[in-house]
Amino acid sequence: MRPTRALAAAACAAALALAADVPMSALARSFPPLSELPRTPLIFQDVAFASAGLRAAGADLAWVQMLQYAADGLDVFPGDSGYDHIKELSQRVTRLDPSFHRAYLYAAGILGWFHGVDRPNEALDILLEARRLDPGQKLYGLYIAGLAYKKKGDSERMVALLDSAYDDPQTSSIMRTILANIHQERGEYDKALAIWEDILEHDRDKTEHGRARVQIPKLEKLIRERASKRQ
Amino acid sequence: MPGPADAASAVVFRGAGKVYRRSHLGRVTETVGLAGLNLEIRRGEVFGLLGLNGSGKTTAIKLLMGLHLPTTGDVSVLGRRVPDVEVLARIGYAPEAAYLNRALTGRENLRLFATLSRIPGAEREARVARMMDRVGLGHAIDKRLAEYSKGMLQRASLAQALIHDPELVIMDEPITGLDPLAIKEVRALILWLKGKGKTVLFASHDISEVEKVCDRIAILSGGRLARAMTQDEWRGKDSLEAAFASSVTRTDGVGEIRLD
Amino acid sequence: METIKAVFDYTLREHIRHKVWLSGALFGLVLLTGGLVASALAQEERVRMLLDLGLAAIETIGLVSVVFLTVHLILQEIESRAVFLILTHPIRRSHYLLGRFLGTLAAVGAGMAAMGLVHWALVRLLGGAGDGSYLLAWSCSFGKVAVMGALSLLLSLTLTSEAAAMAFAVFLWVLGHFTAEMRFLAERSGNPLTRAALTAISHAVPDFAHFNARDAWHAGDLSVGWAAAAALYVLGYCAACLALSVQVFEQKEF
Numbered sequence: 001m002r003p004t005r006a007l008a009a010a011a012c013a014a015a016l017a018l019a020a021d022v023p024m025s026a027l028a029r030s031f032p033p034l035s036e037l038p039r040t041p042l043i044f045q046d047v048a049f050a051s052a053g054l055r056a057a058g059a060d061l062a063w064v065q066m067l068q069y070a071a072d073g074l075d076v077f078p079g080d081s082g083y084d085h086i087k088e089l090s091q092r093v094t095r096l097d098p099s100f101h102r103a104y105l106y107a108a109g110i111l112g113w114f115h116g117v118d119r120p121n122e123a124l125d126i127l128l129e130a131r132r133l134d135p136g137q138k139l140y141g142l143y144i145a146g147l148a149y150k151k152k153g154d155s156e157r158m159v160a161l162l163d164s165a166y167d168d169p170q171t172s173s174i175m176r177t178i179l180a181n182i183h184q185e186r187g188e189y190d191k192a193l194a195i196w197e198d199i200l201e202h203d204r205d206k207t208e209h210g211r212a213r214v215q216i217p218k219l220e221k222l223i224r225e226r227a228s229k230r231q
Numbered sequence: 232m233p234g235p236a237d238a239a240s241a242v243v244f245r246g247a248g249k250v251y252r253r254s255h256l257g258r259v260t261e262t263v264g265l266a267g268l269n270l271e272i273r274r275g276e277v278f279g280l281l282g283l284n285g286s287g288k289t290t291a292i293k294l295l296m297g298l299h300l301p302t303t304g305d306v307s308v309l310g311r312r313v314p315d316v317e318v319l320a321r322i323g324y325a326p327e328a329a330y331l332n333r334a335l336t337g338r339e340n341l342r343l344f345a346t347l348s349r350i351p352g353a354e355r356e357a358r359v360a361r362m363m364d365r366v367g368l369g370h371a372i373d374k375r376l377a378e379y380s381k382g383m384l385q386r387a388s389l390a391q392a393l394i395h396d397p398e399l400v401i402m403d404e405p406i407t408g409l410d411p412l413a414i415k416e417v418r419a420l421i422l423w424l425k426g427k428g429k430t431v432l433f434a435s436h437d438i439s440e441v442e443k444v445c446d447r448i449a450i451l452s453g454g455r456l457a458r459a460m461t462q463d464e465w466r467g468k469d470s471l472e473a474a475f476a477s478s479v480t481r482t483d484g485v486g487e488i489r490l491d
Numbered sequence: 492m493e494t495i496k497a498v499f500d501y502t503l504r505e506h507i508r509h510k511v512w513l514s515g516a517l518f519g520l521v522l523l524t525g526g527l528v529a530s531a532l533a534q535e536e537r538v539r540m541l542l543d544l545g546l547a548a549i550e551t552i553g554l555v556s557v558v559f560l561t562v563h564l565i566l567q568e569i570e571s572r573a574v575f576l577i578l579t580h581p582i583r584r585s586h587y588l589l590g591r592f593l594g595t596l597a598a599v600g601a602g603m604a605a606m607g608l609v610h611w612a613l614v615r616l617l618g619g620a621g622d623g624s625y626l627l628a629w630s631c632s633f634g635k636v637a638v639m640g641a642l643s644l645l646l647s648l649t650l651t652s653e654a655a656a657m658a659f660a661v662f663l664w665v666l667g668h669f670t671a672e673m674r675f676l677a678e679r680s681g682n683p684l685t686r687a688a689l690t691a692i693s694h695a696v697p698d699f700a701h702f703n704a705r706d707a708w709h710a711g712d713l714s715v716g717w718a719a720a721a722a723l724y725v726l727g728y729c730a731a732c733l734a735l736s737v738q739v740f741e742q743k744e745f
Binding site: 249293296297298299300316318319320322326328330331332334335339343344346347348349352388391393403 | 493494496497498500501504505508509543568571572573574575576578579580582583618619745
C-alpha cells in the first residue's frame with residue numbers, strides 16, 4: 001500500500017469509527033461518575049476498578065466487603081459501632097454498578113427493619129436513589145411503601161407488603177429473616193416458623209441456615225406452650 | 232528510468248547513492264553508505280563485490296532488495312526499477328547470517344518462503360521436501376530451527392534463497408565462518424547456478440574465493456566504486472590481492488599492524 | 492491473500508509455541524479458580540461474582556498478552572533481522588503487517604476462548620449464564636483486546652522503544668475508560684481551546700467507557716443496535732491504527 005493510500009485508508013477507517021461511536025455512546029448504559037463514589041477508606045480500590053473498566057467486578061468486591069462489615073469482619077472504620085457506615089458501603093456497590101439491586105435492598109432492609117439499627121430515613125435515601133437510577137425495579141417502590149407504613153405505625157399493611165416480596169429473587173435472605181422476626185414479634189409464630197423452615201430448605205438462603213436451626217426449635221416450643229395454655 | 236539496455240542487464244546502479252541521516256538531541260549526523268555508484272551486472276555472470284567492512288557492499292545489496300531507498304540515483308533489477316515487490320519473486324537472497332524464525336521447523340520455514348515466493352500450492356510441499364534434501368537437511372526437515380547447528384541454519388537460509396528457482400541469486404558473505412568442506416560446496420553451488428544460466432552476485436572480502444568463481448568483480452571503498460576488473464585482468468598482470476590492497480582505504484578507524 | 496495467510500500461520504505457530512502464551516493461559520486458569528473460591532464469599536450473588544471476576548480475569552490476561560505481544564511483534568523481528576528475509580520476498584509490507592497482527596490476535600483469542608470455555612462451564616455448573624449474553628460480554632472483551640493490539644502495534648512502530656510503547660498503551664487503555672468524563676468536561680468548559688482539545692482526545696482514544704458489555708450486562712439492556720455499532724467501532728478503530736502502522740512501516744529502512 002503506497003503511503004498516500006495508507007493515509008487515505010486510515011482517514012476512512014477513522015471516520016467509520018467516529019460514525020459508529022455516535023450510536024454506540026448514545027445506546028450504551030451510563031454509569032454514575034467517579035466523583036459520586038462515597039469517600040471511604042476503600043475509595044482507591046473503587047477508583048482503580050472503575051479506571052480499569054471493571055466496575056461490575058469492583059461492585060462485587062465491594063458487596064463482599066459490605067457483607068463482611070455486616071458480619072463484623074471488616075475493620076476499616078475506626079471507632080465504628082454496629083452499622084454506622086452500611087449506607088456508604090452499599091453506595092460503593094451501587095455507584096459502581098447501579099444494576100446491583102440486591103445491595104440497595106440489603107442495606108435498606110438492615111437500616112429500615114433491623115433490630116437496634118432503626119434508621120428509616122437513611123433507608124429511604126438509598127431506595128429513592130435506587131429508584132431514580134433504575135425505575136423498573138418494583139421492589140424499590142414496595143420497600144419505600146413499607147417504610148412509609150412503618151413510620152405511620154400501620155404494621156398490618158407493612159407486613160403484607162413485605163410478605164408479597166418474599167419470593168422475589170432479589171429479596172435477600174436477611175430480609176426473609178427480618179420478616180420472620182417481625183411475625184414472631186407480632187405473635188404470629190406459625191408464620192415465623194414457616195419462614196424459617198422455608199429458609200432452611202433453600203440453598204439460596206444458605207447463609208441463614210445456622211440461624212434457622214436455632215430459631216425453629218424455639219418457635220416450635222413457643223407454639224407448643226401456646227397450645228397447652230389454650231387447653 | 233530503466234531503459235532498453237537494462238533488459239540485458241541483471242542489475243544496474245545508475246548514480247546510486249545512500250546517505251544515512253541520524254538525528255540525536257538536535258544534532259544531525261550524516262554517513263555516506265554509497266556515493267554515486269555506477270555499475271552494471273550482466274545476466275548469466277557471476278559477479279563479485281569486494282570491499283572492507285563498511286565499504287558499501289551490504290548497502291548496495293539492500294538497495295537492490297528494496298530494504299533501503301536510494302538517496303540519489305536509481306537501481307534497476309531485471310529490468311525493473313526498485314523498490315518493486317514483483318521483481319522479488321525472481322531474486323533469491325542469502326544474507327550473511329541465517330535470519331530465520333527459530334520457532335518454526337525446517338519444513339514450516341521453507342513452506343513459508345515458498346508461499347511468499349508464489350510457488351503454487353499443488354507443488355509446494357514436494358518442492359520443499361526436495362530442496363531440503365538437496366541442501367542436505369532432509370533428515371532434519373521436521374526439527375525446529377532452534378535445534379539446528381550454525382551450518383544447518385546456513386543451509387536452511389540457502390534453501391529459502393533457491394526454492395523458487397530465481398533468475399538472480401545474491402549471496403552476502405556466504406562463506407564467512409564456514410569450514411573448508413562447506414566452502415568447497417558453496418563454490419560448487421555457485422558454479423552450478425552459473426551453469427544453469429543464473430546470475431550470481433557474490434559479496435565477500437575473501438579474495439581467494441572471489442578469484443575462483445567470479446567472471447567480474449567490483450571493489451568498493453568508502454561507498455565508492457574503486458575499481459572494476461574482469462577475470463582476464465586479475466589473471467594477467469595485476470593480482471587481485473594487489474589490486475584490492477591498492478584500491479581500498481580503511482574507514483573502520485583501525486590502523487596498520489606495525490612490524491618494526 | 493495467500494501471503495497474508497502464510498504470515499498469519501507462522502505467527503500463530505510462533506506464539507503458541509512460545510512459553511509466554513502457555514504461562515498466560517495457565518495463569519488465567521489459576522485466576523479463574525481463584526474467582527471460584529472468592530465468589531463463595533458473595534452469598535446470594537455467587538454466580539454474579541464468579542461471572543464478573545472470571546470475565547475480568549479473561550479480559551485482563553488478554554489485554555496484557557496482546558499489548559506485550561504486539562509491542563514486540565515487529566520490533567523483535569527487526570532486531571533479529573528475520574524481517575529482512577521476509578521482506579526480500581514478494582510480499583507487500585501491508586500484507587506482512589496484517590498477517591502478523593491477525594496471527595497475534597488469533598493466538599490471544601485462542602487463549603481467551605480456552606479460558607472462556609472453562610469459565611462458562613464453571614458458571615453453568617452453578618446455574619448461571621444460560622443465554623447469549625456471555626458470548627456478547629466475551630466478544631466485547633475480545634473487541635477491546637483487538638483495539639488495544641492495533642494501538643500497541645502503531646505505538647511500537649512510532650516510538651521504537653518497547654517500554655515506552657507498553658507504557659503509552661496502558662495509559663491510553665485507562666484514559667479510554669474516561670471518555671464520558673472528558674466529553675462531560677468539554678461540554679462544560681468555557682475555554683474553546685480546552686473544549687476542542689478534550690473533545691479531540693475523547694474521540695482519539697478508544698472509547699471503552701461506552702464499549703463494555705461486561706459492566707452493563709446485569710442491567711440486561713444491551714440492544715442489537717448497540718452491539719452492531721460496537722462491532723463497527725472495533726473494525727474502524729483497528730483498521731485506522733493498522734493503516735497508520737502501514738504508513739509508518741512503509742517508510743522504514745532495514
